[in-house]
Amino acid sequence: MATLIQSYEQQYSVLTADITAKIGRLKVANEEDRDRLSREIQSNFDEANDLLEQLELEYRGSGAGSRVAAYRAELQRVKEEYRSVSSNTATYNIDPEEYDDWSGNDQRRKLLDNTERMERSGRNLTEGYRVVLETEQIGAAVLQDLHAQREGIQRSRGRLRETDATLNRSSRLAGSLAVRAMRDRLVLALVLLALGALLCTALYLYVT
Template sequence: MATLIQSYEQQYSIITADITAKIGRLRTANEDERDSLHKEIQGNFEEANDLLEQLELEYRGSGAGSRVSAYRAELQRVKDEYRKVGTNPALYNIDNEEYDDWSTGNEQRQKLLDNTERLERTGKSLTEGYRVVLETEQIGAAVLQDLNSQRETIQRSRGRLRETDEQLNRSTRLLKTMMMRALQERFVLGIVFLVLVALIGLAVYLSVT
């Protein structure tokens, strides 16, 4: 970027120096030479304006301090000098309305540059907004994925709780069954014990009698 700016500045310096030299030659040139010099100078002015436009865009893109205003002031000074040399249309065959056209053209170019800058800012704002939307979408997708993972975890936990509850129910039923069997066995043992006691008592009674 800096190398391109330096290149534009060098080209601009060469063009303005060439225009100044040609303006000096106008003072002593004959009619044919003046016509040729006028065309060359006007072409040089257009080229210089184009260079300044490119230079201003490069400065804006780089964010560095711009010297375009100083260059435009210098170019306007050269144009004024050219106007003074061409103030006698009969002598130099110059249409002074062209200078007003240049001034109007510069204003139009400045407006175009300002509009371009606004469009660039709008484009950057839209790009930034689109980036924010994409980031928000990504965050939302990540949150949804996390919620889905948590839901699956909760569902698995509920499944394990149901399995644990079923196992507890089976264990409770098993314990109840074991307790009933233990009570039944105790009842049977009690009856057997009573029968044995009765038989022993009967045997003792019979042995005594």
């Protein structure tokens, strides 16, 4: 996701620099070249708008802070510059040699500004990519820890089932022992009663 955003931003920066350069050439171009450059600039504006729409969608999907508003403001400034050049017919009468003296510097300055913006964007994207990697590593560690905890819970559950089974067997054994003890007591009581009866009979016979 971050790589795609970076690609769109780089394409946008290159495209706006190209538009700025064409606007500069438009100031000294002849009628035929002006028509061609105007068509190309309009096409570039459409392409830039499409890039910004794609970039905005990518930002929404990533959840990161969006710089699309700043890019749109910059594009609007370039559009206003283009409209100003297009409507100012006197600009087309500039001497090419004179234009070379200041327009080239102006273009280089704008290209340098765009390059600086690209570098800042690249640094921001690099930092964002580093944060994403750190977040991914933390997420992997958390998932590994959760997996280990799940295995521990499953082992504990297995031991609880074994303990429950052992308790059930012990309960059944205790019940069986209790029944056997009661049976033994009953037999002992019967034996004692029988002995008592025999003793009484023997005493009776002895007395009589």
